Amino acid sequence: MTTTETTGPPEEITTEELTAELQRRGHVVTSWDQLGAITLEASGAVTSQYRVGLSTDDGAPTIFKVSFPPGCRIEAHTHDCDYSEIILEGSQKVSGKWLHEGDIRIGLANKGYGPLIAGPDGVTVLVIFANGHWPAVQIGAGDGSSLGLDQLRERFSAAGQVD
DSSP: OOOOOOSSOOOOOOHHHHHHHHHHHSOOOOOHHHHOOEEOTTTOOEEEEEESSOTTOTTSOEEEEEEEOTTOEEOOEEESSOEEEEEEEEEEEETTEEEETTOEEEEOTTOOBOOEEEEEEEEEEEEEESSSOOOEEEOTTOOSGGGOHHHHHHHSOOTTOOO
């Protein structure tokens, strides 16, 4: 994969292409635009994802960049692995506390939090999961619909998931 000057947006790269290039060269240079994104129907959040190392390695850290629209509410949930979230732009209220650009939240597996509410200008976050066990686990009174799990699992590989 080489970088060339173009006038249009970069061409998306598939997980298979990324993995093949990584195995061939040992490293890959890409971008969020090349990784592609999906918009979650339930919340309007836009997200991209990649794994550190091979996409087939369930033990590899998994990175998500997510942009939530203003006022977006994601119900309380947890994850089956440790994670960290960095606020890149905007603000977000998590479990009643406002977080702002540059704030870092560190969480342990199976410890619930939420709801998450995007601030008036929305919020963009980088979420780093310790491994491929990233899918949210709904907790509390919510029905899980704001989590967008079906769409996320369909697009992004998760540990224990059959593709």
